[in-house]
Amino acid sequence: GDSVTQMEGPVTLSEEAFLTINCTYTATGYPSLFWYVQYPGEGLQLLLKATKADDKGSNKGFEATYRKETTSFHLEKGSVQVSDSAVYFCALINAGNMLTFGGGTRLMVKP
Amino acid sequence: NAGVTQTPKFRILKIGQSMTLQCAQDMNHNYMYWYRQDPGMGLKLIYYSVGAGITDKGEVPNGYNVSRSTTEDFPLRLELAAPSQTSVYFCASSYVQGAVFGELFFGEGSRLTVL
Numbered sequence: 399g400d401s402v403t404q405m406e407g408p409v410t411l412s413e414e415a416f417l418t419i420n421c422t423y424t425a426t427g428y429p430s431l432f433w434y435v436q437y438p439g440e441g442l443q444l445l446l447k448a449t450k451a452d453d454k455g456s457n458k459g460f461e462a463t464y465r466k467e468t469t470s471f472h473l474e475k476g477s478v479q480v481s482d483s484a485v486y487f488c489a490l491i492n493a494g495n496m497l498t499f500g501g502g503t504r505l506m507v508k509p
Numbered sequence: 510n511a512g513v514t515q516t517p518k519f520r521i522l523k524i525g526q527s528m529t530l531q532c533a534q535d536m537n538h539n540y541m542y543w544y545r546q547d548p549g550m551g552l553k554l555i556y557y558s559v560g561a562g563i564t565d566k567g568e569v570p571n572g573y574n575v576s577r578s579t580t581e582d583f584p585l586r587l588e589l590a591a592p593s594q595t596s597v598y599f600c601a602s603s604y605v606q607g608a609v610f611g612e613l614f615f616g617e618g619s620r621l622t623v624l
Contacts, residue, residue: 402551441513441599441615442552487551496567497542497613499551 404500421488515616532600541583
């Protein structure tokens, strides 16, 4: 079946550092890919998405590019802020219309 | 805009007790979902529904039941609570039409502890 693998956290960075959170997937066909963010005590919110190969999703300074050749959808941000501290989930939707989530990566940004 | 509303936010149960987690959405979404999130883990799908009157099992359905009598409501029932059901539960909804997958909107979560 489909699966999503994320780098384990926590990832601890200083403010203004560069962020990369790796995400790779296994799926048949052509899934849509997503990054969700979960701030402390809240539900998940969609951060960005990409629906086909080579698409780049972007939002709030975060970017991720759908790489079919490497089955990856790595999340990047050039300069993180303390307010970006959260848990980030990579996910995919395939033909079954069900989201499959990765295990989540906790990001901690220190001032 | 209420979005997806879950109640209660917190609940402590004794082993063997029953309870229902309520979920309501006001966005006229056809798909609704229940996920559980265990500490340090990702979300696992318990049950989902593609429309009123239709429900189906997800990855971890054992110990749970659902119903979808209306488009708006999707309650999750725990019949005989067990410590393994201690988790945070998230309800979500989306609009799906053909091959177009809409964004999932999540509730704020319900933290359940079974002692």
